[in-house]
Structure formats: C-alpha cells, structure tokens
Amino acid sequence: xxxxxxxxxxxxxxxxxxxxxxxxxxxxxxxxxxxxxxxxxxxxxxxxxxxxxxxxxxxxxxxxxxxxxxxxxxxxxxxxxxxxxxxxxxxxxxxxxxxxxxxxxxxxxxxxxxxxxxxxxxxxxxxxxxxxxxxxxxxxxxxxxxxxxxxxxxxxxxxxxxxxxxxxxxxxxxxxxxxxxxxxxxxxxxxxxxxxxxxxxxxxxxxxxxxxxxxxxxxxxxxxxxxxxxxxxxxxxxxxxxxxxxxxxxxxxxxxxxxxxx
Amino acid sequence: xxxxxxxxxxxxxxxxxxxxxxxxxxxxxxxxxxxxxxxxxxxxxxxxxxxxxxxxxxxxxxxxxxxxxxxxxxxxxxxxxxxxxxxxxxxxxxxxxxxxxxxxxxxxxxxxxxxxxxxxxxxxxxxxxxxxxxxxxxxxxxxxxxxxxxxxxxxxxxxxxxxxxxxxxxxxxxxxxxxxxxxxxxxxxxxxxxxxxxxxxxxxxxxxxxxxxxxxxxxxxxxxxxxxxxxxxxxxxxxxxxxxxxxxxxxxxxxxxx
Numbered sequence: 001x002x003x004x005x006x007x008x009x010x011x012x013x014x015x016x017x018x019x020x021x022x023x024x025x026x027x028x029x030x031x032x033x034x035x036x037x038x039x040x041x042x043x044x045x046x047x048x049x050x051x052x053x054x055x056x057x058x059x060x061x062x063x064x065x066x067x068x069x070x071x072x073x074x075x076x077x078x079x080x081x082x083x084x085x086x087x088x089x090x091x092x093x094x095x096x097x098x099x100x101x102x103x104x105x106x107x108x109x110x111x112x113x114x115x116x117x118x119x120x121x122x123x124x125x126x127x128x129x130x131x132x133x134x135x136x137x138x139x140x141x142x143x144x145x146x147x148x149x150x151x152x153x154x155x156x157x158x159x160x161x162x163x164x165x166x167x168x169x170x171x172x173x174x175x176x177x178x179x180x181x182x183x184x185x186x187x188x189x190x191x192x193x194x195x196x197x198x199x200x201x202x203x204x205x206x207x208x209x210x211x212x213x214x215x216x217x218x219x220x221x222x223x224x225x226x227x228x229x230x231x232x233x234x235x236x237x238x239x240x241x242x243x244x245x246x247x248x249x250x251x252x253x254x255x256x257x258x259x260x261x262x
Numbered sequence: 263x264x265x266x267x268x269x270x271x272x273x274x275x276x277x278x279x280x281x282x283x284x285x286x287x288x289x290x291x292x293x294x295x296x297x298x299x300x301x302x303x304x305x306x307x308x309x310x311x312x313x314x315x316x317x318x319x320x321x322x323x324x325x326x327x328x329x330x331x332x333x334x335x336x337x338x339x340x341x342x343x344x345x346x347x348x349x350x351x352x353x354x355x356x357x358x359x360x361x362x363x364x365x366x367x368x369x370x371x372x373x374x375x376x377x378x379x380x381x382x383x384x385x386x387x388x389x390x391x392x393x394x395x396x397x398x399x400x401x402x403x404x405x406x407x408x409x410x411x412x413x414x415x416x417x418x419x420x421x422x423x424x425x426x427x428x429x430x431x432x433x434x435x436x437x438x439x440x441x442x443x444x445x446x447x448x449x450x451x452x453x454x455x456x457x458x459x460x461x462x463x464x465x466x467x468x469x470x471x472x473x474x475x476x477x478x479x480x481x482x483x484x485x486x487x488x489x490x491x492x493x494x495x496x497x498x499x500x501x502x503x504x505x506x507x508x509x510x511x512x513x514x515x516x517x518x519x520x
Binding site for chain 2: 158163258
C-alpha cells in the first residue's frame with residue numbers, strides 16, 4: 001500500500017519529462033536538447049563500456065572517479081577538523097570567546113572567492129580543489145558541533161563528574177554523543193555544499209572530473225553532454241542525501257526514539 | 263562517617279543555608295525533609311562536592327570534601343536526564359566502573375549483578391527510552407550500587423514516579439542500603455516517605471535554612487508499606503515531622519519517647 005502511494009506521488013516526474021520532450025522538440029533550440037537526446041548521450045558517454053566493468057566507460061571512470069574521491073576526501077577532512085575543533089571550542093568558554101568572531105567572519109566569506117587565493121597558495125589541481133571544498137563546507141559542521149558541545153545537559157555533565165569520568169571518557173561517552181544530533185545536521189548540510197564546491201573547484205582549479213566535463217562540453221557546444229552532466233549531478237546529490245539519511249537513522253536511533261517517548 | 267558542620271551557602275546576597283549541621287553514622291539511612299525551596303538540593307550538591315559552600319565544613323570519613331569524593335554516588339530526581347539515552351541500561355551501569363580498575367568482563371558482570379538486584383536483569387540491553395520512569399530510576403540506583411560507594415546521596419529519588427512505583431522503590435532502597443551497609447542521605451519533601459524510609463529524620467526550616475529537629479525513627483529496620491504505616495509510633499512521628507515542616511516547634515512529648 002505504501003509502495004503504491006509512493007509510486008503515486010512520483011507521477012509528476014514522467015509528466016514533466018514528457019512535457020519537456022514535446023516542448024523542446026517543438027522549439028528546436030540547440031541550447032535545450034530533448035531529454036531523450038540527453039539520455040542517449042549519457043548512455044554513450046558513461047554506460048556503454050564492457051559488462052565486466054558494469055558497463056562503465058573509460059570516460060565514466062575519469063569523470064566520476066576523481067570527482068567522487070575529491071568529494072569524499074574533502075567532506076571527511078572537513079568532518080574530522082570541524083568536529084575536533086568544534087568540541088574543543090564548545091567545551092571551553094575561553095576558546096569560544098576568542099574564536100567566535102573569527103568563525104563568523106570566516107563563515108561569511110563566499111567560498112568560491114577563495115579559489116584564486118588557494119590557487120596562488122597551493123598547487124593547481126587536487127590540493128587547491130580540496131582546500132576550496134574543505135574551507136567552504138567546514139562552517140556548518142563547526143558551528144553545529146560547537147553548539148552541540150556547548151548545550152550538553154548539565155545533569156549529564158554532573159553525572160560524569162560524580163562518577164569521576166576521565167577526560168577521554170567525558171568527551172567520547174558524554175559530550176560527543178550528546179552533540180551527535182547537531183553534528184549530523186551539520187554534516188548533512190556540508191555534504192550538499194560539498195557537491196556545489198566540488199563543481200566550482202573543478203571548473204576553476206583543475207582538469208578532469210565532472211565539473212571540467214561540464215565546462216568543456218559547454219565550451220564546445222555539446223549541449224546534450226552538458227545537460228547530461230547536470231542531470232547526473234542532480235542524481236548524485238539526491239543519492240548522497242538519501243544514503244546519509246539512512247546512516248543518520250541508524251546512528252541516531254536513540255535520539256529519534258527518546259524524543260518520541262518523552 | 264558523614265559530618266556536616268555549620269554549612270553556609272549564599273547565592274549572591276541570598277543566603278540559602280544558614281549553618282546546617284548533620285551527622286550520619288556508618289550504615290545509617292538519614293532522611294532530610296524540608297519545605298520546598300529550602301535549599302535541600304544545595305545541601306546535597308555541597309556534600310557531593312559539585313559546589314563549594316560559602317562556609318562550613320563537610321567531612322566524609324574524617325576527610326574534608328574539596329573535590330568530588332571517589333567513594334560517593336548520587337541518584338538524581340530526574341532520571342531521564344541522569345541516564346545517558348545513547349547507552350543501554352547495562353552500559354549506563356558499567357561505564358563508571360572503569361574508575362574502579364575493572365576490565366571489560368568484570369565491569370559487565372558487576373553491572374549485571376547490580377541490575378539483577380534492582381530486578382532488571384532482563385532489561386540490560388534496553389535503552390532508557392524503552393523503559394518506564396520507575397525502571398529508569400532503578401537503573402540509576404543500580405548504577406550507584408555497582409559503583410560501591412560508602413556514601414549514597416539521593417535527591418528526591420522518587421519525586422517523578424507514580425505512587426505504586428514509589429512504594430516499590432522505597433522498599434528497594436531500604437533493602438539494598440541495608441544489604442550493602444551504605445551510609446545514605448536521602449533528600450525528600452515527602453513527610454510520610456521520610457519517616458517510612460529513614461533511620462533518622464532531619465527536618466529543615468524554611469530558607470535561610472537551619473536544622474529544625476533531628477528525630478530518631480524507632481520502627482526497626484524491617485518495614486512494611488501497610489503494617490508500618492499503621493503503627494502508632496509511625497503516625498505520631500509523621501504528625502510531628504509534618505508540624506515541624508510547616509514551621510511548628512518541637513513537641514516535648516514526642517521527643518521524650520525517644
């Protein structure tokens with residue numbers, strides 16, 4: 001029954017696609033290829049390889065491989081730095097007094113503006129791209145973690161004091177788990193930001209990857225290729241978000257249930 | 263065992279405790295009862311070392327409390343904020359035992375034994391939100407028991423559960439405290455409960471708080487929810503405590519009997 005309802009809600013997708021198909025065929029604009037043509041090009045570009053490689057072509061490997069690697073490396077790096085710094089700042093009033101203004105300043109800088117700076121500072125390619133991604137997405141993680149670590153229930157902390165928890169125990173068993181719902185909210189925001197910054201970084205600061213493919217398709221008037229890139233980026237964002245929600249549901253099961261029962 | 267002498271505490275210019283002195287002998291269960299807002303919790307937090315009192319002295323086994331003593335456990339009123347919701351009951355109980363230098367297996371055994379004592383052997387793998395309020399408070403008591411403190415502090419431990427659960431928990435506390443020979447300081451605003459559970463009842467005055475009376479409870483160690491409450495001695499003592507909590511002066515006849 002639920003499955004039927006879920007399918008029922010998806011009816012808008014084919015209707016839009018058909019309407020788009022008709023409109024583009026009537027208009028015959030080179031900028032707007034029909035979805036069917038885009039789909040065919042996507043198949044040719046990425047899914048016409050040998051069955052041994054799950055049909056993936058050489059081009060699919062060189063487009064997706066480096067992009068996904070950068071995306072996850074950047075996200076993981078930002079997560080580690082953001083959570084570690086966030087917990088430290090959230091637990092220390094002195095640190096947060098000093099650093100709060102800096103954090104709000106850093107957060108306000110539009111990350112793409114820093115691409116030229118990172119290009120001057122670091123090597124063209126992966127180092128500059130990673131720096132762009134990490135700098136762009138660390139803020140929601142940092143700010144959320146600080147907030148989470150700062151607002152741990154007083155009684156949770158007093159219990160830890162009464163029973164003489166060591167500093168490590170207090171951090172890993174009390175503060176980080178208590179801040180986890182907020183940390184996850186930050187990580188999820190960061191994941192969607194990471195995809196945006198990945199494309200920005202690839203367009204401005206390197207060769208290879210989906211962003212570069214998008215740019216070169218546009219420059220060489222291959223509009224079906226360009227639209228293919230857009231579609232696949234949309235799908236990628238959707239998939240990443242769904243996978244993350246699945247993970248969150250597992251890790252934060254206690255949080256969801258505790259909220260429902262009290 | 264526990265010696266509180268002339269304890270004074272002020273929040274700014276507001277004096278909450280105005281020279282409170284309480285003594286508890288080894289293995290004694292002392293109930294502290296007083297009107298709402300009389301600084302009972304401030305008293306408990308000073309004894310636990312969570313706050314530094316403005317004046318006076320707290321000695322546990324002859325040693326002054328400066329930091330939080332390692333032979334002390336606390337059961338808070340608000341179990342839903344005292345247990346960690348991201349851990350199972352067994353892990354909540356076992357976590358403080360690292361400090362006791364036990365390895366993983368021994369911690370687990372000690373936790374299971376404590377849960378068994380409070381009648382929750384089957385709920386070891388449950389999370390706090392899967393349990394009723396009474397069960398959560400049992401876990402909280404099990405955590406204190408497993409820690410093997412020589413002094414147990416309880417801050418209105420039965421204040422947030424229903425009447426039936428409350429009676430069960432009172433009997434549970436009586437049983438385990440006697441069994442472990444723990445010195446216990448139980449803070450409550452419930453007059454009936456203080457007499458039923460205590461070996462002695464300390465009645466506090468309104469803020470600024472002093473000790474209004476220190477009444478021994480001559481009801482023996484074994485108590486029964488129905489029979490004990492029908493005893494003449496219980497009824498008289500309850501009336502006396504009630505009078506004192508409302509600001510009355512001690513009745514000589516009641517005190518003479520003890």
